[in-house]
Amino acid sequence: MSLERSLELFSVGKFEQSLALIETCISQEGKSTDYVSLRARIFTRLGNFDSALEDFDYLYALEPFNPSIINDRAVVLHLLKRNDEAMAEFDRALNLDPKNPYRFASRAYFKDRIGDLLGAIEDYEKAIELDPEDAVSHNNKGLVEEKLGYMAKAKKSFEKADELVGYKPEQPSNLSKETESQSPIPLPEIQKAQKTTKKLTIGYFMETLNRLVSDKATQQEFKDFLKKKLGRK
Numbered sequence: 001m002s003l004e005r006s007l008e009l010f011s012v013g014k015f016e017q018s019l020a021l022i023e024t025c026i027s028q029e030g031k032s033t034d035y036v037s038l039r040a041r042i043f044t045r046l047g048n049f050d051s052a053l054e055d056f057d058y059l060y061a062l063e064p065f066n067p068s069i070i071n072d073r074a075v076v077l078h079l080l081k082r083n084d085e086a087m088a089e090f091d092r093a094l095n096l097d098p099k100n101p102y103r104f105a106s107r108a109y110f111k112d113r114i115g116d117l118l119g120a121i122e123d124y125e126k127a128i129e130l131d132p133e134d135a136v137s138h139n140n141k142g143l144v145e146e147k148l149g150y151m152a153k154a155k156k157s158f159e160k161a162d163e164l165v166g167y168k169p170e171q172p173s174n175l176s177k178e179t180e181s182q183s184p185i186p187l188p189e190i191q192k193a194q195k196t197t198k199k200l201t202i203g204y205f206m207e208t209l210n211r212l213v214s215d216k217a218t219q220q221e222f223k224d225f226l227k228k229k230l231g232r233k
Helices: 002-011 015-029 033-048 049-062 066-081 083-096 101-114 117-130 134-146 151-165 209-214 214-229
Strands: none
Touching: 002 015, 002 033, 015 033, 033 049, 049 066, 049 134, 066 083, 066 101, 083 101, 101 117, 117 134, 117 209, 134 151
């Protein structure tokens, strides 16, 4: 049950406790891919990027054509400011998994962070083409359009994101160029309903948790997994 408990702690943001449990699992049972994969994500969430990269390198050696591992490794390379390597890995993950909208949205967010705004919009548009109901990509595309001064397009993107998440502001919102940082690991999020401006928050940029935000099927799979592992009905 230590793995399941560690996963549960991770899912509610108790990263130090989650790490302690998974380290115990590894010391007692060895470096299974499940253990190392979770530890890599915990290290990333804690900002220990060197250790996270070491774990992702270990996983990559075992599964060199796994796009999820490649993508997550790219995130850590970016956070270590090794952006040329990160771009190559984002590209490779996308080439291996070209029908997955998350691959385009992930690379788009990376391009936004390194200043390739037109490239970011192009990737967000591809993500939306593959998944028209991806509110996260609509929202973040609007943020990039706003940076470029495309205010009418940004307004349209924000309105579409609001429509998809069921948010109806009481009064028209003013476009805002603000961003806020809450964690060293980036994740696009749609703001809660009480917000009247669009902001880009910082959270996980790991595939599973990003898709928990934007992918309904993955949300249900993750919930079902936790219920099964934790003995819930």
